[in-house]
Amino acid sequence: MVYLKTDQEIDLIKESAQVLGKAHAEVAKWVKPGVTTRQLDKVAEEFIRDNAGIPSFKGYNKFPASLCISVNETVVHGIPSGYELRDGDIVSIDCGVKLNGYHSDSAYTYPVGEISAEVMQLLVRTKQALYLGIEKAVDGFRIGDVGFAIQSYVEEQGYSVVRELVGHGVGKNLHESPEVPNYGKKGKGTKLKEGMVIAIEPMINLGHKAVVQERDGWTIRTSDRKPSAHFEHTVAVRRGKAEILTTFEYIEQVTANTSLMVNA
Ligand code: MG
Numbered sequence: 574m575v576y577l578k579t580d581q582e583i584d585l586i587k588e589s590a591q592v593l594g595k596a597h598a599e600v601a602k603w604v605k606p607g608v609t610t611r612q613l614d615k616v617a618e619e620f621i622r623d624n625a626g627i628p629s630f631k632g633y634n635k636f637p638a639s640l641c642i643s644v645n646e647t648v649v650h651g652i653p654s655g656y657e658l659r660d661g662d663i664v665s666i667d668c669g670v671k672l673n674g675y676h677s678d679s680a681y682t683y684p685v686g687e688i689s690a691e692v693m694q695l696l697v698r699t700k701q702a703l704y705l706g707i708e709k710a711v712d713g714f715r716i717g718d719v720g721f722a723i724q725s726y727v728e729e730q731g732y733s734v735v736r737e738l739v740g741h742g743v744g745k746n747l748h749e750s751p752e753v754p755n756y757g758k759k760g761k762g763t764k765l766k767e768g769m770v771i772a773i774e775p776m777i778n779l780g781h782k783a784v785v786q787e788r789d790g791w792t793i794r795t796s797d798r799k800p801s802a803h804f805e806h807t808v809a810v811r812r813g814k815a816e817i818l819t820t821f822e823y824i825e826q827v828t829a830n831t832s833l834m835v836n837a
C-alpha cells in the first residue's frame with residue numbers, strides 16, 4: 574500500500590527534515606580522526622531530542638542507536654561503538670528524525686582527513702548518482718527509471734550497486750511502500766505519483782556488488798572489503814520536478830573549504 578501525502582503532510586515531513594539536516598551538521602563538526610563513532614551518535618541524539626524530535630532509528634527493530642555509522646567497507650547499518658575514526662577512513666552517517674508524527678531520512682558519506690583520489694571519486698559519484706535518481710522522481714515516471722538512472726551512471730564508472738538494500742517510502746512510518754531499488758529498468762515498476770514521498774539512497778561499492786551481514790545482526794559490509802559510499806535524501810514526487818525534502822545545506826555550511834567537503 575502506497576500512501577500519497579497531502580501538501581500539509583509534506584510540510585510536516587519538511588519540518589522533521591530541518592531538524593534532521595541540522596543534526597547531521599552538528600555531527601559533521603565532530604567528524605575527524607580520533608573521535609569515536611559512539612561520540613558522534615551522542616551528538617546526534619542530544620541535538621534531535623533538544624529540538625523536540627525523536628531519533629527514528631533508536632529502537633527500530635531493536636537497533637541500539639540514533640545513527641547508523643558505517644566506516645570504509647561497511648555499507649550500511651553500522652552500530653556506533655568505541656571505534657576511533659582514522660585519517661584515510663570514509664564514514665557514512667545515516668540518520669532519521671520523527672517530528673510531528675512524520676519521519677525524514679538522509680545519509681551522507683564523509684572523507685576523514687586525507688583519503689585516496691580513487692575513494693574520493695567514489696563519494697563524489699555516489700552523491701551525483703543520488704541526484705540523477707532524484708531527477709526521475711517525477712509524476713509519470715516509474716520506480717525502475719530512478720534505479721536505471723543510478724545504476725547506469727555508476728556502472729559506467731566501474732562501480733557496483735548493492736542489491737540487498739533499497740530505498741523506500743517515508744511518512745508516518747520510517748519504511749513504507751514502495752521499495753526504491755538503486756538498479757532497474759526504464760519504464761518498469763510502480764508508477765510515481767504526485768504526493769509519494771520516497772527515500773532515494775544509492776549504496777555504491779568500489780568493487781564487487783556482493784555484501785555480507787556481520788554476526789551482530791546489523792552491520793552490512795562488502796564481501797571483498799573494498800569501500801562503499803551512501804548518500805540519501807527524502808524527496809516528494811511532484812509534477813515536472815521532484816521536491817527534495819531533506820537538506821545537505823547545513824552539512825555543507827560546516828564542510829565548505831574543509832577536507833570533509835564532497836563536491837558533486
Ligand atoms: Mg537512511
Ligand code: MG
Pocket residue numbers: 678740741772774805
Ligand atoms: Mg532510508
